[in-house]
Amino acid sequence: MNLVQSLKTWWIDLTGGEELPIDRETISWLVSLVLHLAVLILLATLAYLIPVQDDFLLSTAPPEVEDLPPITEVEFTEFDPADIGTLGDDAMADAAAAAPERADFSEVLTEYEPQAFTGELPAMDADFTLTTAPTIDDRMLVKGSGNVGTTAASGAVDRITNEILLSLEQRPTLVIWLFDESGSLQPQREEIAQRFQRIYEELGIIEDSGNEAFKRNDDEAPLLTAVASFEANVTIHTKQPTSSLSDVQQAMQAIEEKAALIYSDQNAATGQENVFSAIGKVANQFRRYRTKSPQRNVMIVVFTDEAGNDYQYLDAAVDLCKKSVIPVYVVGVPAPFGRREAFVKYVDPDPSYDQSPQYVPVDQGPESLMAERVQLRYFGRNDEDERLESGFGPFGLSRITYETGGIYFSVHPNRREGHVSRRQTEAMATHIAMFFDPLIMRRYRPDYVSVDEYKRRLAKNSAKASLVQAATLSWTEQMEDIRLRFPKYDEAELARDLTLAQRAAAKLEPKLQQLTTMMKRGESDRDKISEPRWKAGFDLAMGRTLAAKVRTEGYNTMLAMAKQGMKFKNPRNDTWVLMPSDEVSTGSVLSNEADLARMYLERVVAEHEETPWAYLASKELETPFGWQWNETFTNVVARRENQNNNNNNPQPERMPNVPPKKPSRPVPKL
Incomplete structure (x- = not known):
């Protein structure tokens, strides 16, 4: 009778049941496990019985340093002397000091981690003071940096x-x-x-x-x-x-x-x-x-x-x-x-x-x-130049x-x-x-x-090409100023002044429309630009051209509305003044373009701080994009009567004891 049958018979006699709790395969697995554990224990015992060599220690000592003869040659250093260069009078604004600084502690001290349990490398300490220099960063002057x-x-x-x-x-x-x-x-x-x-x-x-x-x-x-x-x-x-x-x-x-x-x-x-x-x-x-x-x-x-x-x-x-x-x-x-x-x-x-x-x-x-x-x-500003x-x-x-x-x-x-x-x-x-x-x-x-x-670079990116085309056009086409004050002497004269102002705006509108169209051609490639300069330039140009277009078309619309007739709230007032307004009330199209212009300009301010682009964008945002009519009193009738009477004040005589103005001469070619 084999082992399995004997165990089965023993289990039936003990419990009165007819089936064992484990089958034949499980019993075979247990037997195999016991045999393998026995082999592993035997191998481990043999490893301890084999003799090994004694442990040894690797160590190093600092090499002897020979006294070097004094240097007779004169060499130059990249560091400026104390009395010239970046430390002197009238020095460069962004040249960083590159002179050595005395270190408080030696940084040659290097401790090596053991590479094996049988070896050890001690630290080597230098007994002299070292010099250090500032960390190299963007402040260091680099040849070819441009400026x-x-x-x-x-x-x-x-x-x-x-x-x-x-x-x-x-x-x-x-x-x-x-x-x-x-x-x-x-x-x-x-x-x-x-x-x-x-x-x-x-x-x-x-x-x-x-x-x-x-x-x-x-x-x-x-x-x-x-x-x-x-x-x-x-x-x-x-x-x-x-x-x-x-x-x-x-x-x-x-x-x-x-x-x-x-x-x-x-x-x-x-x-x-x-x-x-x-x-x-x-x-x-x-x-x-x-x-x-x-x-x-x-x-x-x-x-x-x-x-x-x-x-x-x-x-x-x-x-x-x-x-x-x-x-x-x-x-x-x-x-x-x-x-x-x-x-x-x-x-x-x-x-x-x-x-x-x-x-x-x-x-x-x-x-x-x-x-x-x-x-x-x-x-509304006179600082364009x-x-x-x-x-x-x-x-x-x-x-x-x-x-x-x-x-x-x-x-x-x-x-x-x-x-x-x-x-x-x-x-x-x-x-x-x-x-x-x-x-x-x-x-x-x-x-x-x-x-x-x-x-070639312009040809690869339509946003860059659009910016250069629009910038070139704006340099060759002079943008004219507009009229904001309209004194009302009578209805006919007011209507004539409004018409003349509309003509000036009518000349300006096609130029701005052309600039805006050029810039919009490059919008699809704007996100492909990687250089900060081109990003700032495109966003500023797009924001400014849209803002100018919204203001000009809104200006023209406000003049057309005024020609249909407006009455002063205060009967004493006699002058209409067109003032910038935060609200663009001249149509949904202009309102949407105003929002787009504001988005571009605000992005320039946020992403390019302390640059000329951010400065110009913030200045553009200072003036609202919309318009509103205000009224004031300028005494138009009295001024007109003075002009008709040719009532000009005589020029004051030169006061005695005032030296005559020095002569001037033409400016030489500079």
Whole structure:
């Protein structure tokens, strides 16, 4: 009898039942489990019986440090000395300090986790103090960043001095100083000329220390200098690159004499600033120093306060400097946001002439290759001509610094937070009403590309193309102002005034309709834009064109309603005044467009804080989109009678002891 049958018989005798609680398969599984457990226990017992080697410990000790001989060579550091650069007077606005800071604790201390139970690595502690530097972030100045703001040219020159030192660390260097000869740059040239002595004193410290690398032979001198100037043509004032400071100063004096002649003699000035052909000419003339022995680094430093009149030579200058590996640095001016012209506050330097400021237009922008900002008037405001800082320099000059690895220094003496009035603007400086944080504006850098590449990018996105088309149209079509006050002398005259005002609005409506249609063509591609600059530009243009359209069509409708007849609530009043209103009561279509305009403008304000786009959008939102009629009293009848009687007040006589007004003379070409 097998095991299963025996168990079954035993269970029946014990319980009186005929079936076991478990079947045959379960019993077989239990037997197998018992056998396997027995095998595992046997194997574990054998592992403890086999002898093993003794444990051992791995340890390391700090290596012996040999005393190194003192350093005899002089090397340059990227950190600015304490008395120049970002820590000096008139330093850059957004250049962050990169000088080392003394660390309180050594950070070399590193403790390694054990990799196995049989080994241990002790920590190695350094017994000397280390230096640390600030964490690298967006505040660090990067070559090719496009723009660095500064309040004076001297701060920019100190930064360029450091760039020269870094270049000398690599190999001998040739620096080409290229100056604009225009009269408006005279204060900056004088400031740089005074600074040159200090620049070369700093660069000559190593020479004075007796370093044998600095030799008097110009062919072997580590630092050579060439000086040139330009207006319509370029003039090179150093026959050969020189290492003599006196030669450089003589060249600077020659530039001042030539600039003074141009400034005083209108016939000697052409008014042309051909900066790109000048850059190309000096780069072509001196690029041999990049290849002949000893091979040198070549740097071009340009000083100008205009955008340049020869854009046709920009691509050639960029290609030549890139192929020759010649970085271009520009000490220039901020470009006005979306505008070509800025206005220099000119005060006659001769105190014997009238000292009243005159605002002279000069080309200092725009910051982008093509117009990317629609030009529209703000209803009820007279500040349409105020210039905002774009955050960048003129497009051509900024592009050549960006593509060659240089830096554009944007110099303006009034750079500060808040609004700057014309009265606060310094003489011979352009009036910039507001400046913006360069760290924020860095995200909104224009596309520094060629014309062909720019057009290809427009062709790929209809929103970008629509913005440029609308901006170009708004620049060529002047938007006219409108009339808001309508004195009522009689019904016929009021109706005539309303009709004339409608004609002005009728001329404006098609232009705004065309702008709005252009912008709406690009709405489908708006969400495909990834660059913050293009997003802000499209939203602002769409919001402003819709807002202007709603106001203009609503204005026309309100005039048409007034022609049907209106009565004054106060019989004494005699003048109707059309005032902005938050309610758009001239139809549901205009009301919906007003809501869409508000959405675009509010999105600009929310997503692009502290930028020119947000500033203009918030200013647009300050004026409601709708209209309402108000009434007031202006004494129309009495004014009309005075005009009919020709009752003009006589001019007051000049009071005695008042000095006569000083004579004025024409403004020279700047």
